[in-house]
Amino acid sequence: MPTRRTVLTTATATAATAATASALAASPAQAAEGTGSRAATTQPPSRELRSLLREIDPARIEATVRKLASFGTRHTLSSQDDPARGIGAARDWILGELRTYAAASGGRMTAELQSYVQEPTPRIPTATRITNVLATLRGSTDPNRVYVVSGHYDSRASDVMDAVSDAPGADDDASGVAVAMELARVMARRRPAATIVFAAVAGEEQGLFGAAHMAERFKAAGADLQGMFTNDIVGSSKADDGTSDPYTIRLFTEGVPSSETPEQAALRRSVGGENDSATRQLARFVRDTADNDATGMHVRVIYRRDRYLRGGDHIPFLERGFAACRFTEPAEDFAHQHQDVRVEDGKQYGDLPEFCDFPFIARVARVNGAALWTLANAPGTPKSTKIVTTNLTNSTELVWDRGTDADLAGYEVVWRETTAPEWTHLVRVGDVTRHEIDLSKDNVFFGVRAVGRSGLRSPVAFPTPQR
Template identity: 45%
Template sequence: MSLAFAAPAGAEDKADVSEARLHADVEKLVSFGTRHTLSSQTDPRRGIGAARRWAEAQFRASAKACGGCLDVVTPETMVSGRRIPEPVRLVDVVAIQRGTERPNEVVIVQGHIDSRASDVMDATSDAPGANDDGSGTALVLEAARVLSQRSFPTTIVYAVLSGEEQGLYGGRLLADYAKQQGWTVKAVLNNDIVGGSCGSDGYCDDTHVRVFSEGPRADATDKTRAAARRFGGENDSPGRNISRYVAALAGGVQDDLAVRQIWRADRMGRGGDQLPFLESGYPAVRFTVAVEDYDHQHQDLRTQDGVTYGDTVDEMDFPYLAKVTRLNVAALAALAAAPLPPAPVADAAVKTWTDVTWKPVAGAVAYNVWRRRTDAAEWEAEPVAARTPETSIKLEGLRGDDWILGVSAVAADGSESPVAAAVPGGGFGPLANGD
């Protein structure tokens, strides 16, 4: 796919990402001792409450710097569960940069602020949580500082989530909040463990970031699953096409960080705050390091058999975190400038051509029609039909059995959406009522 497919953020955005600020923010988060969800909510210096209030103050400072362009809200609920034996107050810290034209169209960037030690129920021991997930929280705060200096036709939501380590509670809270607000969520970029480049075995890679995306949709109905088995769609969830979009964008942002697409909803046997969004039918992906260091996450601070354990600042790679932040900033800017993807339908039954149809999309002046072989990983480099103002097309001689078709929407300034595939479940809206 050509890099023109997704216009990157301006050079000023990339230049404005500050490695020094990212480092300072992670240092500050670590200074709270522990940010465990069950730690103190009232202590002014230690625990989840102090950390949360600090993050809120950072958002409010960014709001002041942009003349009030950010609305800061703190959705909350009471939660309990297997890792929360007694009900506890759970709070997310959220800054909303409302779009100038279509404020209900939303792209979300998020990271979780809570941390843990070896025992997931240990709410008192020091749990620095530098990389997991001070790195993601710092990325979100930095993205808000940078992008709040610009305006976009659609809304960007910057979210610092709580309760991830206890069971993805903050992600569920924000997904529910999005539904309550009536938001049309076109993408969620979850950043969790994005600030390190070496693994616990000594293997290092600072030139890739992994982007995880689901295949079959978490919210698929029996009808959708049956249709996908017959007609395809297992490799074309909205999240999968967001992953392709970000991968195509990366080379235009910087020449020393590429996306390694991982076609799984998350790492093997593990989870992240993108999962509650997927279960609600919202397109979501997870950014995480190319190689994880298991000695320096979910570990008590200690030295054992000559090995140092614990998620500390000195084990991080801040130039790498700055690169991942720049890519997120570029992806957010591109998505916030673009229309929603259409929801195309392809008809090629018993004929030597393919008809593709879709409904008009707000903010779009034209559409690109894409194709790829059914066994190909990526859309072809150029659209099969470019910049058509119509909402249907007859592709003569294209035998639809052999192809996956998709459509992207193009705004007047050339900003382009991700591709939505013309397969069961390929549209970017939640599935409901057997659709």
């Protein structure tokens, strides 16, 4: 067993990121430490991933945004059977595009409508059919493990109940739909190990209804859904004061899960881990895999569920116990959001394509793509991860279930000071389901992540006490 001094001081992060499956057999004393602002868990992009990200096309994204805006309004209460205007026309166009992508997949991708009738609510005056458009790329070796990326294709005018006025919804949220659709196009011809669902959902502006229906369907099916990203308002880098931050994307990520029972919340408070929900680990994974030169973006993680007074389609997933995050542009220009199309003092207002930055949206798509592709090809997040607390001791014992992933090579234990936001140290422990380390569980936070033979790592699993 390594000494505390050995574990805390040996090696560098480059040893960890360069390690492959063969290195997993190395001595546990060979711990890696993060360097500078980079976490010890950082994963550099592979040649395959770089090739995938280069295929993301700003021109195609622009064409998608402009096409969606051309339907005039996509309000949830607008026409569902007009072939040229309204949400029904947009729905049918999205389905047609996704079916075109699926045709190039060799049968691995399917495209479908997911519909239900929403009974009246404050923003739905009469029973209304709400339809999500989904493309599912089935995993080649671990198809039951699922990841979701979405944008909402409904739009709104200033009056949320106005289903008649023009509401082009270019930024909110044709931009997010364009991200999901472009990723579907690029990934359709590839073979991820796990399943990826590309979704354009409806009913967001009226109450997150489409996403709630999709999340409930996954929950009822007992799906092993290990991560969800929604892209909502990702069309521009400009703020309402004219300043711009074109190489930053915000990622909102909840801490203590809203789905926890009072007993689970009390246990979390007793041992710490308020910053270690599955969603926070997912956000760290995005930083580890997508904040780099291959995407050209900095991922600014916000430790908050969403912005004040607003919410997005990740929330229904959070409420059902799934890890889910929201991507949103760095600073919103409220003058062009939820505004009726109009001209005042010679200036045009409204959520129009002219106010979108299409290379920026492409970079956001690359961030999503880097995280999703790595998630879907790394082993799944370790399950039943526990920290043994039966005895008073200054060492720490961790246990977990062995995954069934075909590519699984072994595991790594990570840790950090309780005041640190990122994982700072790791040690390779091999293909085992138990590891003891000569550090006190009272002083630091621990986690476990799986490693594939390709060298790709899963998100970290935070342990709960085993008494």
